Structures are given as C-alpha cells and as structure tokens.
Amino acid sequence: MSAGDRLCGGAANLRLVSAMRPGRPLSTWLLLSSTALTALALAAPAAAQQSWTGSLGSSWFAPGNWTSAVPTTADAVTIGGTPPADPVINGGSASASTVTVTGGRALGLSGGGSLAVSSTTTIGNGGGAGSVTVSGTGTSWDSTSSIDVGFGGAGSLTVRDGARLTTFEGSLTLGAQGVVTITGPGTTVDIGTRTVTLPPDWASAAGWLQPNEGTLVIANGAAVIADATYIGGAGSTWANATVTGRGTTLQNALNVYVGGNGNGNVGFGRLTIADGAVVTAYTGAVGTDTGSFGEMVVTGEGSRYESLRRTGFNGNFRVGFNGDGQVAVRNGGYIGAANIIDIATNSGSRGVLAVGGALGEAAQAPGTISAANGIFFGAGDATLLFNHTGTAYAFDQRIFGSGGQIRHQAGTTIYSGDGGSYNGAINVTGGRLIVNSTLGATGSTVTVGNGGTLGGSGTVASLAVQAGGTVSPGNSPGTLTVSGNYTQAAGAILVAEVVPGVTADRLVVNGTATIQPGAILQLVRAGGGAVSLDTVYTVLSATGGVTGTYVVTGDPELSTFYQLYASYGANGVTLVPAQSRGFGTAAATRNQAAVADAMQGLPASSAIRTAIGVQQTDAAARLAYDSLSGEIHASIRGAMLEETRFTRQAALDRVRVSLGGIGGGGTEAVAGNVPGIAFWSQGYGAWGRSAGDGNAATLSHDSGGLVVGADMPAFDGWRVGLLAGYGDAGFESGARAAKGSAETTTLGLYGGRQWGALGLRLGATQGWSEISTRRSPAFAGFAEGLTGKTNAQTTQVFGEMGWRIDLGAAAIEPFAGLARADVREDGFTERGGSAALTAERGNAGVNYGTLGLRAATGTQLGETTLGLAGMLGWRHAWGDVTPTADLRLAGSAPFIVGGTPIAKDAAVAEASLSASLTQALALGVSFNGQFADGAQSLGARANLTLRF
CATH class of the missing domain: 2.40.128.130 (Autotransporter beta-domain)
Structure with missing residues (x-):
C-alpha cells in the first residue's frame, strides 16, 4: 500500500508526540517533552479529589457544594451519588484535572461559562449513567485529553445552540451506551490538533472522533472538525452516526472509517449523511478491517461525502477494504472521490456500492457518484448496484478492474462512461440499462434476466438474454453492438423499433448469434414517417453466423394491407414488407369493392397502388376507394x-x-x-x-x-x-x-x-x-x-x-x-x-x-x-x-x-x-x-x- 493510500489507525493514540511539528528531529521533541513534564511535576500543586455534594444548590463555584473546595486544574472531579442538585456552570471559568459524571448525575454548562479539563473526562461508567450538556453561544469546554462517553454505563454528551467543545490532544470516544448529540447553528466541536502535513507525520494526530459503539448525532448546522473519524472502529455492537441538516459539517484532516479502524480491530459501524449535511476526509473506507461491517447512506439534496486529495493522501474511497462494506447514495445525495472509488479492494472483502436502494431494499430515487479516475473493482466480492426509481439517470463514470458484478435491478440508467476495461459480470435483473458507450472487456458477459432490459447505441461484451429478459437496441431507434457472441433463450425478447421507410433498431454481433426455439422478436412501430413498401430492415447481423428463427410478435403491420415478415440469411435477420390481405377485404360497398379489385390488379410499381397499400386503417382505405371511384x-x-x-x-x-x-x-x-x-x-x-x-x-x-x-x-x-x-x-x-x-x-x-x-x-x-x-x-x-x-x-x-x-x-x-x-x-x-x-x-x-x-x-x-x-x-x-x-x-x-x-x-x-x-x-x-x-x-x- 503506497503512502498515498495510508490507513491511519485510531488505536495508537500517540499523545506524547501530538505537539510535534514537521522539520524537527524526534530526539529533540522527546527531550523537550521530558523537560516540560519534569517542570510541570515540580511546579504543580498536589492533586485533590473533589466530589460534588450540591449541598448549597447547583452552582459549581460555591465551595459548599464540594467535599472540600471548588476544583482547580489539579483536582480530580467526581459528580455522582445522590446530591440534591446537579452542578451547573452558568458563566465563569471552571477547571479540573479529570471529570467523571456517573450515578445518574448531570453537568450543565451555559451562559457563556467555560470548563477546562487537563486530562480525561468520563461520562457514564460502571457506577451508573451520566450526562453533560454544553449550550449557548460563548459557552465552551476545552479538554486537553480524551472524553469517553458510555463505557460501562449510559453516557450522554450534548453540545448545542452555538456552544464549543475542543479536545486538543485527545479523542471523543463512545462506548456501547454512549450518546453524543452536537446540534444547532454555530455549535462547533474541534477534536485534535491536525498537525499533519507530510507522511509519516500522520502519527502526530491523536484527536479521533470515535463512536466505536453507541450513537452520534451531528445536526442542524453544527460543525465538527476532527483529525479522523472511526465509526464502529472497535466493538461488539453497532455504532450509529448521523450527520444531518443543511449547513451541518464533519471535516476530517485524515480519514473516515466506518466498520473497523485500520489497525485490524473488528467493529460494526453505520453512517448516515442526510438532508444537506457534508462530510469530508482525505481517504475513506466502509468495511475497513477483516471481520468488520460498515454501512453508509448519503441521502437528500445537498448531502455529500467527499474524499479529497492532499499530499500523502490521494483521495480514494474504499467500499469494503478488508471487511464488508455497503454504501448507498440516494434521493439526490452525492459521493465523490478525488481519485478512485474502490469496491472490495482486497481478497476476502465484500463491497456493495448502490445507487438508490441498498442490496435487499426497495428502489429509491438515485443520487450521484463522481470519482475523478473512476470506479475500480478489486480482488474481493464487488458489486455496483443500480436500484433506483429514476427514468433517465445519467451515469458517466469510468469502470475498470476484474471480478465482481455490475447489477442493474431497477430504474433506467443511461451509461456513457468508459467501461471497456471492466472484466467482471454485468447482470441486468430489472429496470433498463442503456449503454451508449462501451461496457465490458473481452472476458465480460452481459446477462439480461427476467424483467431486465438492455438498450442503447454503444458496445457491450458477450450477451446472453434469458427468458423474460429484453434487448432493445438503440435510443429509438439505433444500433447496439455486441463484441462477442450473442445467445437469446426461449421467452427472451429482442425489440426492434421500426420507423417505416427510414430505419429500424439493429443488433450487430461480432461473433455468433444463437436464437433458441421460442425466442421472441417484438416489433414496435416508431414514428410517423411515410410508409415504404419496398424498404428492407436489418434487425440482427452476426459475422460468425446466425442460427435459429424467431416467434414474431408486436406490431408488424406497416399498413392495413402490408406487414413485415422475418427473413433469415446466413449472417442476419431482416424484415421484409409483404401484402398480408387483399385490398378488397377492406371494402364495405359495391363501388369500394370494384375499385379495390381494380387496384389489386395494378403492378407493384404503380404509384396509386402504393398509395392504397400504405393506408393505415380500413376506414382510410374505404375513403380512398370512394375518392378514386x-x-x-x-x-x-x-x-x-x-x-x-x-x-x-x-x-x-x-x-x-x-x-x-x-x-x-x-x-x-x-x-x-x-x-x-x-x-x-x-x-x-x-x-x-x-x-x-x-x-x-x-x-x-x-x-x-x-x-x-x-x-x-x-x-x-x-x-x-x-x-x-x-x-x-x-x-x-x-x-x-x-x-x-x-x-x-x-x-x-x-x-x-x-x-x-x-x-x-x-x-x-x-x-x-x-x-x-x-x-x-x-x-x-x-x-x-x-x-x-x-x-x-x-x-x-x-x-x-x-x-x-x-x-x-x-x-x-x-x-x-x-x-x-x-x-x-x-x-x-x-x-x-x-x-x-x-x-x-x-x-x-x-x-x-x-x-x-x-x-x-x-x-x-x-x-x-x-x-x-x-x-x-x-x-x-x-x-x-x-x-x-x-x-x-x-x-x-x-x-x-x-x-x-x-x-x-x-x-x-x-x-x-x-x-x-x-x-x-x-x-x-x-x-x-x-x-x-x-x-x-x-x-x-x-x-x-x-x-x-
């Protein structure tokens, strides 16, 4: 794996070097850090344990509300037990060394107040549930180290209404019972120092947003900045993260991983980006580690996920890197990558990238996928799924790689990208796949199943149409080219739209064409062009020869008297006009019958005979007879x-x-x-x-x-x-x-x-x-x-x-x-x-x-x-x-x-x-x-x- 594809694991937490800056030797930073720590140890007052009593009310700053005194930077604070009131920091500046909120207690920050914590914060632990709320413009919480929510007990952290939370050198980590809600315009959460500029300096990033389990909600215009985000990075239960609302952002200096953290940990993560929210990173992966499962849904107009490009990170997005990843973009959402989108990167992985509904879901309105250098099918089990409700969904991405499958399940997709280097399977099980470019290399096979339709004016690889499947060349009408062999099973349909006197759909096969007994040629009258009684239309040609005959259905009629009949040659199938009923059969009066019989006897080259022959209905023919009588x-x-x-x-x-x-x-x-x-x-x-x-x-x-x-x-x-x-x-x-x-x-x-x-x-x-x-x-x-x-x-x-x-x-x-x-x-x-x-x-x-x-x-x-x-x-x-x-x-x-x-x-x-x-x-x-x-x-x- 190249430096540009680095997976930055979140488990290392190298906080000792989080203040490193590029250009200085590691020995220098170690010496400076050691000196600084010694000085702090000599100068710092002795740490004390301060427990909240709430005897005098809810004010943090009242000495009587603590076991001995109002906490300072050196004090370890515990908020638990059964005090008569929960602490509130409403204005003023508070500090502590560590903070633990447990026992069903709650801490509130509001009114422009601030809290500075120099070490870790624990919200909810084995001792019971705990919650912290930071609210209001000007209210802030600065933490030098990590914040852990919901480990061993229910924990809840809410930052809202313009408040600010910063963790300079630590992570915000959620356990199985953790719930973090960040909401409201102007609300900001800043996790980590983001000193990363060049590899291998990514190791200095210690600020992870880590909902390993539990629930994370970022909503309603809030902004979160992190060194990296790991959703379901490590844990035995699912982590659910939702980023929703127009103006809501989650920006990452490194990566976003959903399901695993890049260090081999097993996790289960689900990320939903909805209603105009935006998530960015420099690399992304869903289903990152072996045994992990990840899901991502980007839904709603303006909702976006983007893997950006920067030095050392080339902007890839992985759907199933080593684990199992499923990604769906729908309802106007957008997924972008500055380089490639990689599906099922490594052997043993599984990835599904879906437009519309995910695998197993009902079809939904489509979203947009845009990868600067295309979509790559890796060594694992890769699927690009089209399961949408669009009637003319345009898709122009380059598709390349071998293995896996493109599966078209619902909707109409018009493909105009470069798919000539794709060597996997193409399965059209439903909806309409319109190929107007090239899709499929020599080793690829397109299979159209029951309920699916393949159309367009481009080129596909070998083509097999199963019973109930349909091939409809062109774009009303046009020519579809098959670079290999063509097989049409009994009950499979080849649609030929015919513009009378002009042209018809055509399937050009650069191999053999096999028409099995019971295969259907369905004729469709298209356009209102002048009917010609001597134009022959080629609907199938094969350089390697054609075997078999069709059951002709649909609308073969050119007029009320003439229709098209299939004619078979060694290398093609054509439609030949011939009279199907006599002119006299349309007559309803003696005069009409007399004129009709006279017309029938005219030579085929007669202009007036042709004019009768092209009449579209018996009523029109009778009008003609009367007019000529x-x-x-x-x-x-x-x-x-x-x-x-x-x-x-x-x-x-x-x-x-x-x-x-x-x-x-x-x-x-x-x-x-x-x-x-x-x-x-x-x-x-x-x-x-x-x-x-x-x-x-x-x-x-x-x-x-x-x-x-x-x-x-x-x-x-x-x-x-x-x-x-x-x-x-x-x-x-x-x-x-x-x-x-x-x-x-x-x-x-x-x-x-x-x-x-x-x-x-x-x-x-x-x-x-x-x-x-x-x-x-x-x-x-x-x-x-x-x-x-x-x-x-x-x-x-x-x-x-x-x-x-x-x-x-x-x-x-x-x-x-x-x-x-x-x-x-x-x-x-x-x-x-x-x-x-x-x-x-x-x-x-x-x-x-x-x-x-x-x-x-x-x-x-x-x-x-x-x-x-x-x-x-x-x-x-x-x-x-x-x-x-x-x-x-x-x-x-x-x-x-x-x-x-x-x-x-x-x-x-x-x-x-x-x-x-x-x-x-x-x-x-x-x-x-x-x-x-x-x-x-x-x-x-x-x-x-x-x-x-």
Missing part, C-alpha cells in the same frame, strides 16, 4: 335523365292549355280551344338534392334554362308544334370532392287533341349535351386534381291523357302520363394524374309513370282574365334507376361503379298563376316540387304566350 360520372347520367322533365313538362303544359285543358299558367286555364298560330316561351329554374344509397353519395344539383315553341291547329282537331330549348345544369358530390356541369341544346315536337272531356298529349325531344367534370381525389398521402370532358345525347318520348270535369267556375282533371328517357354518353379519359379514369361509352334508360289530379279556376278582372291552377300527383320510375359507368385506371382491369339513384317513387306538386292580358298576350308563373325519401327538387317556371 369516379362515381360522379355515373351519377351525372342519372341526373341527365332527370333533366329531361323540364322540356317534357313545358311541351305537355303547352299542348294541354292550347286545347282547353287545365293548368300550365296560360290564359287557357279554363278556356276552350285556341285558334291560330301561337308562339310561347317558358323559363325554368330548379335546385335540389338526390339522396345516396350507401353505395353512392348524395348528389346536389341545380338547373336553369329556356324553352321556346310554336304551334298551330292541324289534322282536323289536332294541334301540333315544334320546340327548342337550352339548359345549363350543375352537379356536385361533396362527399366525393367531385362536380360536373352540362350544357344541353334540345329540339322537339309535340301535339295533342281533345275529344270532349278526354284529352291526349304527345311529344318527343332530342338533346345534345356537353359535359365537364372536375374531381379532386384526396386521402392520406395522396391528392390530385382531375378533369374530364365528354358529349351525351338524350332522347325522350312522352304522352299524357286527362279527363276534364267542369265544376261551375272551376274544373278538375284526373290524368295519367307515361315517358321514356334515354341517355347515351361518349367515352373519354380524364386528365391530371395517376388516378385519371377512362370511361367507356355508355347509356341508361328510365321509364316514368305519373298519376295525378289537376284543378283550376279563373276570374275576370276588367279585360284581364286570371287563372289559378294546381296539381298533385305520384310519379314512379323504373328501368336504370341506379345509373352505372364502366371505368378503368391506366393499367387496371375495367370496373363498374354505381351512381346516385333516381328516386323510384316521388310526390309531385305544382301551383300556378296565369294572366291573359290581351287576346294576343298571356303570362304565367308556376312553382313546382318533387319529393322523395331523402331527395327533393324545387323549381319555378315563367310562361309567355303570343297568339296571331
């Missing part, structure tokens, strides 16, 4: 069939009124047949919505246009005419982000005849339309804008019969109507992106049947004839009431989608007002509606008729 093209076909009613209704109204029928808004509402040629026009407007059927979405529409015509009598009672019209219609499917418009030009002919009460009206039209569409398919990861243009033709034939019944000034007419409408649409291809559709040429046809009742009345106001009419009916449609469109994507098979259906049954109603202003001019206006389940259309028409 192009159902607006089918819906517009149905809407074009519905648009034919405007020219049909205009022609029927005109024929009916011109032959004397009811309604329509003209002056003929109640008039008879009209002779001559008549020119007429009708403007219309309508708006409404058609309900979706769960497959196609709701379609909103608006229409406006003008129909003009001319008719005349012909063929013996018939009236025939021609018409022409122009209409503009708009359509929108908000749920599908699609809209369209149609501009239509129409030509037609119509005619009819009245046979008394029976009327017949007929007609046919042909329309030519230009249709434009705009779609904006958009879903997660995809958005395009598409346009399309096409042409369509609409053809219809229609007829109606009615029976007029006159009721005085009014008339009614039951009627029945029948119509057939067809639409034929040219094929076209949209423009704008990969979701552009090609529509095949298609057609649709619908039959309409209507039953209803009209009523009208009229009145004459001067030369103006007013007519009021109404209609109520039921319309039924059959045929292609659910229009369809044949579509396909570039590279896909054709598919059929259905559009918004035409209501099969609807109520129709109309109210009109007409005015015949002159024989040649008539005006009319009407309001109409069509109402079905979930659908309605409201419209208005205005009529103008000129007759010649």
Whole structure:
C-alpha cells in the first residue's frame, strides 16, 4: 500500500508526540517533552479529589457544594451519588484535572461559562449513567485529553445552540451506551490538533472522533472538525452516526472509517449523511478491517461525502477494504472521490456500492457518484448496484478492474462512461440499462434476466438474454453492438423499433448469434414517417453466423394491407414488407369493392397502388376507394335523365292549355280551344338534392334554362308544334370532392287533341349535351386534381291523357302520363394524374309513370282574365334507376361503379298563376316540387304566350 493510500489507525493514540511539528528531529521533541513534564511535576500543586455534594444548590463555584473546595486544574472531579442538585456552570471559568459524571448525575454548562479539563473526562461508567450538556453561544469546554462517553454505563454528551467543545490532544470516544448529540447553528466541536502535513507525520494526530459503539448525532448546522473519524472502529455492537441538516459539517484532516479502524480491530459501524449535511476526509473506507461491517447512506439534496486529495493522501474511497462494506447514495445525495472509488479492494472483502436502494431494499430515487479516475473493482466480492426509481439517470463514470458484478435491478440508467476495461459480470435483473458507450472487456458477459432490459447505441461484451429478459437496441431507434457472441433463450425478447421507410433498431454481433426455439422478436412501430413498401430492415447481423428463427410478435403491420415478415440469411435477420390481405377485404360497398379489385390488379410499381397499400386503417382505405371511384360520372347520367322533365313538362303544359285543358299558367286555364298560330316561351329554374344509397353519395344539383315553341291547329282537331330549348345544369358530390356541369341544346315536337272531356298529349325531344367534370381525389398521402370532358345525347318520348270535369267556375282533371328517357354518353379519359379514369361509352334508360289530379279556376278582372291552377300527383320510375359507368385506371382491369339513384317513387306538386292580358298576350308563373325519401327538387317556371 503506497503512502498515498495510508490507513491511519485510531488505536495508537500517540499523545506524547501530538505537539510535534514537521522539520524537527524526534530526539529533540522527546527531550523537550521530558523537560516540560519534569517542570510541570515540580511546579504543580498536589492533586485533590473533589466530589460534588450540591449541598448549597447547583452552582459549581460555591465551595459548599464540594467535599472540600471548588476544583482547580489539579483536582480530580467526581459528580455522582445522590446530591440534591446537579452542578451547573452558568458563566465563569471552571477547571479540573479529570471529570467523571456517573450515578445518574448531570453537568450543565451555559451562559457563556467555560470548563477546562487537563486530562480525561468520563461520562457514564460502571457506577451508573451520566450526562453533560454544553449550550449557548460563548459557552465552551476545552479538554486537553480524551472524553469517553458510555463505557460501562449510559453516557450522554450534548453540545448545542452555538456552544464549543475542543479536545486538543485527545479523542471523543463512545462506548456501547454512549450518546453524543452536537446540534444547532454555530455549535462547533474541534477534536485534535491536525498537525499533519507530510507522511509519516500522520502519527502526530491523536484527536479521533470515535463512536466505536453507541450513537452520534451531528445536526442542524453544527460543525465538527476532527483529525479522523472511526465509526464502529472497535466493538461488539453497532455504532450509529448521523450527520444531518443543511449547513451541518464533519471535516476530517485524515480519514473516515466506518466498520473497523485500520489497525485490524473488528467493529460494526453505520453512517448516515442526510438532508444537506457534508462530510469530508482525505481517504475513506466502509468495511475497513477483516471481520468488520460498515454501512453508509448519503441521502437528500445537498448531502455529500467527499474524499479529497492532499499530499500523502490521494483521495480514494474504499467500499469494503478488508471487511464488508455497503454504501448507498440516494434521493439526490452525492459521493465523490478525488481519485478512485474502490469496491472490495482486497481478497476476502465484500463491497456493495448502490445507487438508490441498498442490496435487499426497495428502489429509491438515485443520487450521484463522481470519482475523478473512476470506479475500480478489486480482488474481493464487488458489486455496483443500480436500484433506483429514476427514468433517465445519467451515469458517466469510468469502470475498470476484474471480478465482481455490475447489477442493474431497477430504474433506467443511461451509461456513457468508459467501461471497456471492466472484466467482471454485468447482470441486468430489472429496470433498463442503456449503454451508449462501451461496457465490458473481452472476458465480460452481459446477462439480461427476467424483467431486465438492455438498450442503447454503444458496445457491450458477450450477451446472453434469458427468458423474460429484453434487448432493445438503440435510443429509438439505433444500433447496439455486441463484441462477442450473442445467445437469446426461449421467452427472451429482442425489440426492434421500426420507423417505416427510414430505419429500424439493429443488433450487430461480432461473433455468433444463437436464437433458441421460442425466442421472441417484438416489433414496435416508431414514428410517423411515410410508409415504404419496398424498404428492407436489418434487425440482427452476426459475422460468425446466425442460427435459429424467431416467434414474431408486436406490431408488424406497416399498413392495413402490408406487414413485415422475418427473413433469415446466413449472417442476419431482416424484415421484409409483404401484402398480408387483399385490398378488397377492406371494402364495405359495391363501388369500394370494384375499385379495390381494380387496384389489386395494378403492378407493384404503380404509384396509386402504393398509395392504397400504405393506408393505415380500413376506414382510410374505404375513403380512398370512394375518392378514386369516379362515381360522379355515373351519377351525372342519372341526373341527365332527370333533366329531361323540364322540356317534357313545358311541351305537355303547352299542348294541354292550347286545347282547353287545365293548368300550365296560360290564359287557357279554363278556356276552350285556341285558334291560330301561337308562339310561347317558358323559363325554368330548379335546385335540389338526390339522396345516396350507401353505395353512392348524395348528389346536389341545380338547373336553369329556356324553352321556346310554336304551334298551330292541324289534322282536323289536332294541334301540333315544334320546340327548342337550352339548359345549363350543375352537379356536385361533396362527399366525393367531385362536380360536373352540362350544357344541353334540345329540339322537339309535340301535339295533342281533345275529344270532349278526354284529352291526349304527345311529344318527343332530342338533346345534345356537353359535359365537364372536375374531381379532386384526396386521402392520406395522396391528392390530385382531375378533369374530364365528354358529349351525351338524350332522347325522350312522352304522352299524357286527362279527363276534364267542369265544376261551375272551376274544373278538375284526373290524368295519367307515361315517358321514356334515354341517355347515351361518349367515352373519354380524364386528365391530371395517376388516378385519371377512362370511361367507356355508355347509356341508361328510365321509364316514368305519373298519376295525378289537376284543378283550376279563373276570374275576370276588367279585360284581364286570371287563372289559378294546381296539381298533385305520384310519379314512379323504373328501368336504370341506379345509373352505372364502366371505368378503368391506366393499367387496371375495367370496373363498374354505381351512381346516385333516381328516386323510384316521388310526390309531385305544382301551383300556378296565369294572366291573359290581351287576346294576343298571356303570362304565367308556376312553382313546382318533387319529393322523395331523402331527395327533393324545387323549381319555378315563367310562361309567355303570343297568339296571331
């Protein structure tokens, strides 16, 4: 052991040379001491024995309170027996040669008083208990020699409230029944002369603080200075020392030993540093001597133990030097060493250095360990224990040596120090050990047990993961390197966090990797990166080869359709994306299924197929299918069939009124047949919505246009005419982000005849339309804008019969109507992106049947004839009431989608007002509606008729 590692034993007590100063020969000091002692012997008065009687009260200075006189420096004082009062030094200066307090008696110093004792003091002995209290600012006790407390009897020493105690050449020593309490701001205890500067001058230090047994408390801002402190230095029972409270200090010129005193004595000591207290020394040891036991706990914010560096003392801290030592730092406490912290220094020793809870305790909040040159594992049984509750505890100490173990039991520890020279075992039995540097030399093995997790992006030695243990490389994500071999047992878990399209956790093994049957590869989806369907992720590689396969668990899904599958090679395990279910399995409607099937058939390189493949949920996939379906093209076909009613209704109204029928808004509402040629026009407007059927979405529409015509009598009672019209219609499917418009030009002919009460009206039209569409398919990861243009033709034939019944000034007419409408649409291809559709040429046809009742009345106001009419009916449609469109994507098979259906049954109603202003001019206006389940259309028409 070098001079810098000296263990300064407390049993020598070389008081004769305690006044030595460096630089003088020992013979000189011996001569001076001998001369001085001879002079003192010649000059000193004869020593007397003074015993306390307390006859006159409690004052020390009252002569009547002593057996003969007030004690002087030469007197041996005994305070015992059964006096009526205990002595008190309250102000004034007292002195004695020795002091013994026993027999249950107590000595008190206060009020600025002082006591000087030139030899030993005994508090509590075989004769009974004793106590001394020194209290108050300015109160002091100076002892040239030792103070012994609690040897053979209960002894108590209290220094408090700013008082001072000094032992110049002696120790403060506690026996099994001793209790020393030093407390309060300004309270100081100074033990020894601290003449030590260079070795071997440490032998001159005789001022030991020695709670060999018993209890020592330093608290509440008190300050203690000693040559050295030995807690449990020698004894058969435990010594307990507590240094607690912010501002409380224990400073040592040499060392602090807990459990043994460095001279081979066996002792049992426990030191607690708490609540902001500070203890310093130049070397420290817990479990110092063979057979000794020592415990130290540093707990609380601001609580510190430090081994400092000075000449001859290099600032080491030993946890189990020759004995058994256990040290724990927790709850924000701090342990520091200017050189190294040495665990289980010598063979046969045992040392445990714990962060958080000690061995066998529950986890606690961590503290800090800082050794300038690292933590060394010695020749004994050494353990560095992590048993804390921290969620991100940073530990950066150098770790070196061979033997022993690093044991991680609870909490999350992030290691970033230099552990490459450590050759012992590393056992992760609980919590998470994150290694971001190097931990473990070639001969070291990391074992991860049940409940433990090893992670990080650094390098570890050979790695064995037992059942229930977990390896999670990286720091979400990252690469963990194993410098030796890797073994993963059944039930052990390798976690691979996957950032889709970017990277995944990886375990790199510079040896062999053995995957035993039942070993688990747990996949975890990390991050929200864009999903890639062609990225391969390596999760395990081994230069010496990989044997075995995994049970894959966790979250292998990349999307609702794709997942990762483990693939095995000679030197690695990779994750390969593959489709796990067909696109059609997510579809919930006919249109969705049609689109899904078409997408499934696209090549893997298709951008739009990939866009579907990466959808994360079935709901998102269904949204994508609907967005891509192009159902607006089918819906517009149905809407074009519905648009034919405007020219049909205009022609029927005109024929009916011109032959004397009811309604329509003209002056003929109640008039008879009209002779001559008549020119007429009708403007219309309508708006409404058609309900979706769960497959196609709701379609909103608006229409406006003008129909003009001319008719005349012909063929013996018939009236025939021609018409022409122009209409503009708009359509929108908000749920599908699609809209369209149609501009239509129409030509037609119509005619009819009245046979008394029976009327017949007929007609046919042909329309030519230009249709434009705009779609904006958009879903997660995809958005395009598409346009399309096409042409369509609409053809219809229609007829109606009615029976007029006159009721005085009014008339009614039951009627029945029948119509057939067809639409034929040219094929076209949209423009704008990969979701552009090609529509095949298609057609649709619908039959309409209507039953209803009209009523009208009229009145004459001067030369103006007013007519009021109404209609109520039921319309039924059959045929292609659910229009369809044949579509396909570039590279896909054709598919059929259905559009918004035409209501099969609807109520129709109309109210009109007409005015015949002159024989040649008539005006009319009407309001109409069509109402079905979930659908309605409201419209208005205005009529103008000129007759010649």
